[in-house]
Amino acid sequence: MRVLDPIKVIDGFYAENPKLREILVKHSTSVADKAVSLSRRHPELQLDEDFLYEAAMLHDIGIIKTNAPEIYCFGDKPYICHGYLGAEMLRGLGYDRHALVCERHTGAGISKEDVKIRNLPLPLRDFMPLSKEEITICFADKFFSKTKLLREKTVEQAIVSLSKYGNKGVERFKEWCKMFE
Numbered sequence: 001m002r003v004l005d006p007i008k009v010i011d012g013f014y015a016e017n018p019k020l021r022e023i024l025v026k027h028s029t030s031v032a033d034k035a036v037s038l039s040r041r042h043p044e045l046q047l048d049e050d051f052l053y054e055a056a057m058l059h060d061i062g063i064i065k066t067n068a069p070e071i072y073c074f075g076d077k078p079y080i081c082h083g084y085l086g087a088e089m090l091r092g093l094g095y096d097r098h099a100l101v102c103e104r105h106t107g108a109g110i111s112k113e114d115v116k117i118r119n120l121p122l123p124l125r126d127f128m129p130l131s132k133e134e135i136t137i138c139f140a141d142k143f144f145s146k147t148k149l150l151r152e153k154t155v156e157q158a159i160v161s162l163s164k165y166g167n168k169g170v171e172r173f174k175e176w177c178k179m180f181e
Helices: 006-014 018-041 049-058 061-065 079-092 096-104 112-117 132-141 155-163 167-179
Strands: none
Touching: 006 018, 006 049, 006 061, 018 049, 018 061, 018 132, 049 096, 049 132, 061 079, 079 096, 096 132, 132 167, 155 167
C-alpha cells in the first residue's frame, strides 16, 4: 500500500518552476517504470513495488537546490549534492526510507573514501545503495538522463556514463546487470 502521493510531494517544492517539474516528472516516471518492471521480472527479489514507485518518483527531488541551468535548476549547490539535499527535504516531511534512496542513488553509489579522495562537496560518509530497493532504483536511474528525456540508454551507454567517475562504480553496475538479467 502506497504511503504517499509523490506528485503531491513534488508539487509542494516545484510549483514555482514548472519547466523543471516537467523534466523531473518525466525522468522519474521513466525510472519508476523501469524499477517496477525489474521487480516484476524478478519476483524472487521480493521487492516492495509500492515503495519502489514512490521512491523512484522522488529520488531526484533535490535537483531544485542545485545549479544546472541546462535543466532549469537555479540553486546554489553543485549538482552532485542533489542526493543528500533531496534526502534532507524528504526527512523534513518524515519520509526517512525514501530519503535513503535519494542520498544513495548517485552514480552507482559513492563511498566515503571517494568523497575524501575526490574532494567531493558532500558530507564525509558513504552514499552507497544498500537495500534491494535502493539498488534497483539506482540501477534503473542509470538508463535515463534529464537532457534526453524518454530515451533509454543501452547497458553500454550507461557504462560509458559511469566510467567518467572511475572503475568501482562500473564494476558495481556490471554486478547489478547480472542480478537483473
